[in-house]
Amino acid sequence: MLVGKNDAVLSMQQSMQKVIIVGGGTAGWMSAAFLAKVFAGQLAITVIESPDIPTIGVGEATIPPIQLFNQLLGVDEKSFMSACHATFKLGIQFEGWGNRSEQYMHAFGPCGEQMGMLPFYHYWLKARQHGSEASFNQFSLNYHAASQAHFSHEPLGNHQQRLIYAYHFDAGAYARLLKDKAITMGVTYLSDHIAQVSLDTQSGEIAALHSREHGKLTADLYLDCSGQRALLIGEALKVPYESWQHWLPCDRALAVQLAEQSALPYTRAIAQTAGWQWKIPLQHRVGAGLVYSSAHQNDDAALKTLLANNQTPAVSEPKLIRFTPGRRTNSWVKNCIALGLSGGFLEPLESTSLHMVQSALIRLATLLSNTKPSKNQIEQYNRLTQIEAEDVRDFIIAHYHVTANSHSAFWQDCQTMHIPHTLQERLELFRVSAYLPRHTQALFDDNAWSQVLLGQGLIPTAQNLQTDKVPNEKLQLWLTQLQQKNNHLATTLPQHEAYIKNYCQA
Ligand SMILES: Cc1cc2nc3c(=O)[nH]c(=O)nc-3n(C[C@H](O)[C@H](O)[C@H](O)COP(=O)(O)OP(=O)(O)OC[C@H]3O[C@@H](n4cnc5c(N)ncnc54)[C@H](O)[C@@H]3O)c2cc1C
Numbered sequence: 001m002l003v004g005k006n007d008a009v010l011s012m013q014q015s016m017q018k019v020i021i022v023g024g025g026t027a028g029w030m031s032a033a034f035l036a037k038v039f040a041g042q043l044a045i046t047v048i049e050s051p052d053i054p055t056i057g058v059g060e061a062t063i064p065p066i067q068l069f070n071q072l073l074g075v076d077e078k079s080f081m082s083a084c085h086a087t088f089k090l091g092i093q094f095e096g097w098g099n100r101s102e103q104y105m106h107a108f109g110p111c112g113e114q115m116g117m118l119p120f121y122h123y124w125l126k127a128r129q130h131g132s133e134a135s136f137n138q139f140s141l142n143y144h145a146a147s148q149a150h151f152s153h154e155p156l157g158n159h160q161q162r163l164i165y166a167y168h169f170d171a172g173a174y175a176r177l178l179k180d181k182a183i184t185m186g187v188t189y190l191s192d193h194i195a196q197v198s199l200d201t202q203s204g205e206i207a208a209l210h211s212r213e214h215g216k217l218t219a220d221l222y223l224d225c226s227g228q229r230a231l232l233i234g235e236a237l238k239v240p241y242e243s244w245q246h247w248l249p250c251d252r253a254l255a256v257q258l259a260e261q262s263a264l265p266y267t268r269a270i271a272q273t274a275g276w277q278w279k280i281p282l283q284h285r286v287g288a289g290l291v292y293s294s295a296h297q298n299d300d301a302a303l304k305t306l307l308a309n310n311q312t313p314a315v316s317e318p319k320l321i322r323f324t325p326g327r328r329t330n331s332w333v334k335n336c337i338a339l340g341l342s343g344g345f346l347e348p349l350e351s352t353s354l355h356m357v358q359s360a361l362i363r364l365a366t367l368l369s370n371t372k373p374s375k376n377q378i379e380q381y382n383r384l385t386q387i388e389a390e391d392v393r394d395f396i397i398a399h400y401h402v403t404a405n406s407h408s409a410f411w412q413d414c415q416t417m418h419i420p421h422t423l424q425e426r427l428e429l430f431r432v433s434a435y436l437p438r439h440t441q442a443l444f445d446d447n448a449w450s451q452v453l454l455g456q457g458l459i460p461t462a463q464n465l466q467t468d469k470v471p472n473e474k475l476q477l478w479l480t481q482l483q484q485k486n487n488h489l490a491t492t493l494p495q496h497e498a499y500i501k502n503y504c505q506a
Helices: 005-014 026-038 065-074 077-083 120-129 142-146 171-184 231-236 301-308 353-367 374-401 407-415 421-433 448-455 463-467 470-489 495-503
Strands: 018-022 043-051 087-091 090-096 103-107 167-168 188-190 193-198 206-211 215-217 223-225 242-243 251-260 267-274 277-279 287-290 320-321 326-328 336-338
Touching: 018 026, 026 043, 026 142, 026 171, 026 215, 026 353, 043 171, 065 167, 065 353, 077 495, 087 495, 090 142, 090 374, 103 142, 103 448, 120 448, 120 463, 120 470, 142 470, 171 188, 188 231, 193 231, 223 231, 231 336, 251 301, 277 301, 287 301, 353 374, 374 407, 374 421, 421 448
Parallel strands: 018 043, 018 223, 043 188, 090 267, 223 336
Antiparallel strands: 087 167, 090 103, 193 206, 206 215, 242 326, 251 287, 251 320, 267 277, 277 287
């Protein structure tokens, strides 16, 4: 079919030209910098940030794909790390989760080596059944480097293995860095408060934003990065929020900063009476916080718990944050997309929130065409967003539910609570067959799931049939060599603290 002149004009008129981002928190500036880079010269982007409403001011731990995000924006690692007081993160150490007296690490990077079709954990299970006592973590290079507080970018050993890493950083400094970058790339910044949002009476789309200083503002697409308030998606468009609190009982956090010096290249997640405590080492301080269930612990008791578990006194006022775990039933509705806290929140146990902003932006950029977004495109975006969020949700719930920890009412409730059927099926499948399914859109693969489920103490009752082919002696020898190799390689690396000093001291 030939495309006539009028069609071309229509397409031009309908395609996206102006984007307004409401909110200057991490989500707002990640969005602005990303869109300005990817659609340079194609989109006019404005960020509007209220001078009266502060950003949430937390969010210091990340996961490895953030490297890709920074590279895409042309952010130089050394200067970024120096500006954001950043350290390297090799994983998360869970202390007292599966069993009160034990710890394990969800280390980034592979645990062991795949043999044939099967992920490594199948062979570890087989060896364990034959008496091996080596913990699953022993087969991870990241784990060995993390426990020795070592780090390097260099490829290691005959197979040129590399440590897989993310960062701990000062979230405020990161947002400022992205803001500078975005403004340099042509993003317009308005410090102004949106007092009202008007909707088109026929389509129900956002027709305009009304600001105190700059009056009426219009765009083709509005990104709601207004935080928990969800000014556009919630207040104006009335998209419902689906609470997951019945599966994730923690609904409050207390955050402080400590003058502590720590050279650990990993996040600590320490199980407490009614939740857990994070410890995030930056170059100049340690970020600490308690995530807890208000039904099981009041704020005063929570504050005592938080302040009792540190080597040094807090150097900032404790900040109390209330939240409801869950998500908007749809994050893209009409001409508005919710990103960041306006779209939902899952507690920071696996440091996923900033990543979910990143993956939503990549999803959007790969889906946008040069015509007005169709119903199908919007539905596809929402479907993929939902799959990702539910997969992360299940992963986080598993940390609470699969536990032998029953020392308080909170943990007993977590052990016995109902869980989503998707998680129920996955746990059952793993328990009886050692199989871990994975959706292509899912963030966490079998390497992550196996570390957490085995670390929490869930040992399947059967092994994959293929493992029967490998003679036990051969298997034990292979595992011993693998363990020794990882340990040795990690020993040869420099101390993380010294590495940071040389590479990117703030
Ligand atoms: C306790 C806790 C710990 C966390 N830890 C991590 C972590 O370790 N890793 C991680 O990845 N994530 C973490 N997160 C999540 C992370 O902090 C957020 O996802 C991230 O900061 C994005 O926030 P935001 O930009 O959506 O909202 P905010 O930071 O709240 O920003 C909202 C913005 O909207 C603006 N605004 C609001 N109303 C208006 C208005 N009317 N007009 C104009 N502007 C307006 C405000 O001025 C502000 O600039 C954590 C969250 C919590 C609660």
